[in-house]
Amino acid sequence: MRFHRTTGLSPYQLSLLVGRVERWLPDWDRALGRPHALPLWKAVILLCFLLRHDAVQEMAGELFGCSQPTVSRYGSLLRPVVRDSLKRLGFGIGRLPRGEPVLVDGFLAPCWDWKAAEQLFSAKHRRCGHNIQVISDLRGRLRAVGRPLPGARHDAFAFTASGVEAAVGRHPGLAVTRVTRAATC
Template identity: 35%
Template sequence: MPHKPITGLNHQQFTTLHTALNNHLTWFKPDQKPRKLTLAQALKITLLYHRHNLTEELLAGFYDVSQPTISRTINLIEQALVKILRPLIQPLGKALDAPGSLVIDGTLIPTWNWRSLRKINFSGQHKRAGFNHQVICTVDGKLLAITDQLPGARYDAYCFKKHGLEKYLNETTLADKGYVGLGLLTPVKHKPGVKMSKAVKDNNRVINTPRAVVERVIAQIKTWRVLHSVFRRPLGSYERVFSSGGWVGVFGCWAPLMNNAHIPDY
């Protein structure tokens, strides 16, 4: 029986996802060798991996199978999840069509410091390698969209422009000082040797207080440990893991992490 703290989904959500997979995949084929794992076990293993970022060797020990079996199983379920949940994607413009002010911030999903990509993926700000994603939510904490990945060496201002977010966000959108000069509502930067007036400090406080909600949204996203702990797999599989793991989050009632995805109301 799946439990939300273990898989990130409650029983009903797990059953819904299992049914969708069962309709999409022919798990046991008559002309092939029987699989060592049932479809329910395969889905649970994939959820355990995404939720807790467990090693494949440990999962293999739990289910008394080999590590290559676990690896093949996770890859197969991830590929199926991406296809099954892709119809839930909505255009970024529609996803961000929400009343009131929005809040944006960037976050780094850490990865192993692969030698071939050290220069473009290493974030000097965070002192680690990873991918940059832009997170956009409402002031009451409803996640609206997460953009696709860009190299961790890129600052938030670059990512904002690269994704073309200026077409959807304006001066009513709250942001931190990393977005100064992009037409958003940002705090005033402190200039060395210049004393900041009380009025400016009060204005910065007015902006920063509601903006803090995006930090809580990011923390909630990263309860899926594969997006918080170091991503250990080859970087070529990152987009698939990010997409499938995040879309599963729809059923966990927090967010689909597909490229420029929108959270449907369930």
């Protein structure tokens, strides 16, 4: 199975996940009563797609050949099982390895309603949103995400206030993206 772009998991990780979910729901593919619209392996891929891309259920249903209510039911049924399985398999965001250099960067996650909270408007980016700080290893794998802050906050302030500085600790080769122009409120 090759669904790396869809699920974010390698074929090996995906087969482990499907195997674990099959142990939780052994009666899924049995020919008792009305059959499911999707086999279990495809339903797990559908849910991983929804969790990773935050897609609209109607679009996901169209891509996977089922209806939006079916996608909603599968999401309600499978989400706790898949999240628990992913956590137990250790495929989520892990701890930072000791002594390994990390990269820290901030970005503006756009949002719609800036009039409700004016501190969301970033003069630097000329749009409103939340300042998000992320940590990755040198291979580009996401390791941690800081608490969202108003978009009008400077990256240097957000580095400390979002909790990223505490998560980084004393890792060598820390590369922090420097912003030369501060956002004004």
